[in-house]
Amino acid sequence: MENGHETLLxxxxxxxxxxxxxxxxxxxxxxxxxxxxxxxxxxxGESGCGKSVTAQSILRIVDRPGxxxxxxxxxxxxxxxxxDLARLRPNxxxxxxxxxxxxxxxxxxxMTSFSPVHTVGNQIMEAxxxxxxxxxxxxRERAVEILGQVGIPKPExxxxxxxxxxxxxxxxRAMIAAALSCDPRLLIxxxxxxxxxxxxxxxxxxxxxxxxxxxxxxxxxITHNLGVIAEMADHVVVMYLGRVxxxxxxxxxxxAPKHPYTRALLRSIPSxxxxxxxxxxxxxxxxxxxxxxxxxxxxYPRCSDFMPGTCDxxxxxxxxxxxxxxxxxxxxxxxxxxxxE
Amino acid sequence: xxxxxxxxxxxxxxxxxxxxxxxxxxxKFFPIRKGFLQSVVGHVRxxxxxxxxxxxxxxxxxxGESGCGKTTTSRCILRAIDPTEGQVLFRLDDGTVVDVAALPEREVQQLRxxxxxxxxxxxxxxxxRMTLLDIxxxxxxxxxxxxxxxxxxxxxxxxxxxxxxxxYMRRYPHAFSGGQRQRIGIARxxxxxxxxxxxxxxxxxxDVSVQAQILNLMLELQTQLGLTYLFVAHDLSVVKHISExxxxxxxxxxxxxxxxxxxxxxxxxxxxxxxLSAVPNPDPRLRSQRIVLEGEVADPANPPSGCYFHPRCRYxxxxxxxxxxxxxxxxxxxxxxxxRAGEISLRGVVMNxxxxxxx
Numbered sequence: 001m002e003n004g005h006e007t008l009l010x011x012x013x014x015x016x017x018x019x020x021x022x023x024x025x026x027x028x029x030x031x032x033x034x035x036x037x038x039x040x041x042x043x044x045g046e047s048g049c050g051k052s053v054t055a056q057s058i059l060r061i062v063d064r065p066g067x068x069x070x071x072x073x074x075x076x077x078x079x080x081x082x083x084d085l086a087r088l089r090p091n092x093x094x095x096x097x098x099x100x101x102x103x104x105x106x107x108x109x110x111m112t113s114f115s116p117v118h119t120v121g122n123q124i125m126e127a128x129x130x131x132x133x134x135x136x137x138x139x140r141e142r143a144v145e146i147l148g149q150v151g152i153p154k155p156e157x158x159x160x161x162x163x164x165x166x167x168x169x170x171x172x173r174a175m176i177a178a179a180l181s182c183d184p185r186l187l188i189x190x191x192x193x194x195x196x197x198x199x200x201x202x203x204x205x206x207x208x209x210x211x212x213x214x215x216x217x218x219x220x221x222i223t224h225n226l227g228v229i230a231e232m233a234d235h236v237v238v239m240y241l242g243r244v245x246x247x248x249x250x251x252x253x254x255x256a257p258k259h260p261y262t263r264a265l266l267r268s269i270p271s272x273x274x275x276x277x278x279x280x281x282x283x284x285x286x287x288x289x290x291x292x293x294x295x296x297x298x299x300y301p302r303c304s305d306f307m308p309g310t311c312d313x314x315x316x317x318x319x320x321x322x323x324x325x326x327x328x329x330x331x332x333x334x335x336x337x338x339x340x341e
Numbered sequence: 342x343x344x345x346x347x348x349x350x351x352x353x354x355x356x357x358x359x360x361x362x363x364x365x366x367x368x369k370f371f372p373i374r375k376g377f378l379q380s381v382v383g384h385v386r387x388x389x390x391x392x393x394x395x396x397x398x399x400x401x402x403x404x405g406e407s408g409c410g411k412t413t414t415s416r417c418i419l420r421a422i423d424p425t426e427g428q429v430l431f432r433l434d435d436g437t438v439v440d441v442a443a444l445p446e447r448e449v450q451q452l453r454x455x456x457x458x459x460x461x462x463x464x465x466x467x468x469x470r471m472t473l474l475d476i477x478x479x480x481x482x483x484x485x486x487x488x489x490x491x492x493x494x495x496x497x498x499x500x501x502x503x504x505x506x507x508x509y510m511r512r513y514p515h516a517f518s519g520g521q522r523q524r525i526g527i528a529r530x531x532x533x534x535x536x537x538x539x540x541x542x543x544x545x546x547x548d549v550s551v552q553a554q555i556l557n558l559m560l561e562l563q564t565q566l567g568l569t570y571l572f573v574a575h576d577l578s579v580v581k582h583i584s585e586x587x588x589x590x591x592x593x594x595x596x597x598x599x600x601x602x603x604x605x606x607x608x609x610x611x612x613x614x615x616x617l618s619a620v621p622n623p624d625p626r627l628r629s630q631r632i633v634l635e636g637e638v639a640d641p642a643n644p645p646s647g648c649y650f651h652p653r654c655r656y657x658x659x660x661x662x663x664x665x666x667x668x669x670x671x672x673x674x675x676x677x678x679x680x681r682a683g684e685i686s687l688r689g690v691v692m693n694x695x696x697x698x699x700x
Contacts, residue, residue, distance in 0.1 A: 046548040061525040167637050168407075197406040197575060199634045202619035206633050224549055227578075227621030231628055250625045268553040270582035272620055272690050276601060277560060277582065286518040287548060 008212030014071035030243035050242040108191035110171035114163035119161030169200035241298035248322030248325035367427035389593035405590035454533035461655035463522035520551035599675035
C-alpha cells in the first residue's frame with residue numbers, strides 16, 4: 001500500500017449539510033479518506049451521493065445554504081505545515097492562496113465554467129497573475145506554455161479565442177491548463193470526461209495520466225463511471241448518500257468488492273464483455289430523495305443482504321474488513337466474518 | 342413537404358417482408374446562411390447518403406460520436422424534420438410499403454402511431470404541468486380515443502406494463518425519479534401500439550444502478566410486444582447489451598454495419614476499432630493499450646477529401662486521401678466503407694478471463 005507515504009490531504013468525518021426550509025439535506029455525512037502524493041484517488045457514486053459536494057467542501061466553495069458542520073480537512077502544505085481547511089474562512093486570504101496553488105479544480109462542464117466574455121487566455125493569465133509575481137507578458141508566456149503542455153495545437157493563437165470557439169475536447173484541455181497554471185500539488189477533477197465522447201474521453205484521461213507522471217501531482221478523480229475508475233485510480237472510495245460505504249485499492253474493489261452496494265453496482269453495469277441480451281441483475285428501487293433518507297444504513301431498503309432489526313436500526317461505521325479494504329456494513333462488523341471468499 | 346400530390350405508396354410486395362424499415366440514400370443537409378441577405382454559403386452535411394434496413398422485431402443501434410448525425414437520422418425517419426433526399430420505406434401491418442420521406446404531412450401524422458420515440462432526457466421531455474394521465478393519454482386523445490374512461494383504462498394498463506403503479510396516474514412528473522420518468526416516457530411511446538420505437542439515448546441520463554432496470558424493461562417489452570428498436574446511443578457497452586445489429590456512423594456516413602458480435606469481436610473499419618478501444622473497461626487488470634485517436638471529429642460542413650476518417654486513421658494510405666470509399670459487403674450482411682478493409686487485421690474487444698467479478 002502506501003509504505004509510510006505522507007498523506008497530502010486527509011479528510012476526516014466531513015459533514016456538509018444544506019439547511020433549507022423544507023429540511024436539512026445531509027449531502028456529505030461523515031466522509032473519511034486520504035489522498036497520497038502522486039497517486040489517484042477515485043471517488044465513485046451515483047448522482048446525489050455527495051461526491052461533488054465533497055470536492056467543493058475541500059476547496060471551500062460550497063454554495064449557501066450549504067455549510068461544513070463537522071470534520072477536518074487537513075492539507076499538508078509544500079512548506080510542511082498542516083492546515084485544517086475546514087477551519088479557514090472561505091474567503092480568507094489563506095484559503096484563496098490555497099485554491100490554485102495547492103489545489104486545482106477541473107469542472108465537469110467546461111462551457112459553463114469558463115466565462116463567455118473573456119478569452120481563455122485572459123482567464124488563465126488572471127490566475128497566474130493572482131498567484132505568481134508575474135507581469136502581463138510573463139503571464140502570457142506561461143499561459144501559452146501550459147496550453148501547449150495540455151496538447152492544444154497552436155497555443156499562441158488559441159490563447160486569444162473564447163471558450164465557445166473551442167471544441168468540447170479542447171475546452172476541457174484548456175480547463176485543465178487553467179487548473180494547472182500555478183502547479184498545484186493536488187488536482188481535483190470533478191467528472192472531467194462526462195460531457196465528452198469516448199474517443200475524446202480517452203484523450204483526456206491519457207493527458208491526465210501523462211501530466212501526473214511529469215509533475216508527480218495527486219489527482220482526486222470524481223466520476224460515476226466505473227470504467228474510468230478502473231482505468232485511472234489507484235485507490236477508490238465508493239459513496240452512497242453522503243457516506244463512504246467502501247474504500248480500498250482499485251484491484252480489490254473490482255475483484256473482491258465487500259459492500260453489497262459495490263457488488264450490486266458492479267453486477268448491474270452492462271460491461272462490454274458481458275453476455276448480451278440477457279437480463280441484467282439490478283438494484284431495486286432508486287436512490288432515495290435526500291429529505292426522506294432512510295434510518296440506519298442508508299442502503300438497506302435496496303440491499304439484498306438486509307438484516308431486519310440491525311440494518312434499519314443502527315448506522316454502520318467504516319471499519320477495516322481486511323488489511324487493505326474498509327467497508328461500512330454490518331455483514332463484516334457483527335459477525336466478524338471478514339473472509340467470505 | 343415538396344411533393345404533396347405525389348403519393349409514395351406502392352402496393353407491390355417486397356420479396357423480403359421481414360424488413361420493417363428500409364432507409365435508402367438518406368441525406369439531410371442544413372444550410373449555412375451568412376450576411377445581410379442570409380444567402381446560403383454552404384451546407385452542414387449532417388446525414389450524407391446512408392442506407393440501412395431494420396427487420397421486424399430486431400434492434401439496430403446507431404453509434405458514433407456527437408455530431409456524427411445519429412440523432413438527425415432518427416429524426417428524419419420519424420419525419421420530425423424533412424430529409425433533403427432519399428427514401429424511408431416503412432412497411433405497414435398489411436404489407437403495403439410507404440415512403441415516409443415523401444408523404445404529405447397529414448398522412449405522416451396517421452403513420453406516427455406506428456413509429457414512436459423515447460427521448461434522452463426524462464426531465465425535459467415530460468411537461469411538468471401535465472399529469473401522467475394527460476402525458477400518456479395525449480396521443481390516445483389525438484388519435485381518436487375520446488372516451489375518458491376508456492383512456493384511463495388504457496393508461497392504467499400502460500403504466501402497469503412499464504412497472505409503475507396505476508394509482509400514480511393523477512400525479513405530476515416532478516414526483517418521480519429519473520428512472521421512473523423514463524418509464525413514463527416509455528409508456529407514452531407505447532400508447533398507440535407502435536411497431537417501431539426509436540430510442541434516442543434512453544439511458545444515458547440515468548444513474549448507473551437505474552440503467553440496468555430500464556434496459557431490462559426495454560428487452561422485456563420487446564419480446565412481449567414484438568417491438569422493433571432503432572437504438573441511438575454513444576455508450577458502447579449499453580449498445581452491445583441491447584442490439585442485434587450495429588451501424589457505426591462517422592461524420593454523416595455509416596462506416597461499418599454488421600451483426601453485433603462481428604462489430605465487437607471482429608471489426609473491419611479502423612474507426613470501429615478505435616471507438617471500441619476507447620471504451621474504459623471496468624476491470625483494472627485490463628488497463629488497455631488504448632488506441633487514442635489524434636485530433637478532432639471532422640467538420641461536417643467542410644469534410645476532408647477522400648475518406649472522411651483518413652486524417653485520424655493509423656492505416657491511411659495515399660488512396661484514402663483521394664478517393665471516397667464505397668460501401669462493400671465483405672461477408673454476408675457485413676458492410677464496410679474502407680479502402681483497406683480487406684488487407685488490415687483489426688483488434689476487437691479483449692475478452693476477460695472468466696470469473697472476473699466476484700458475484
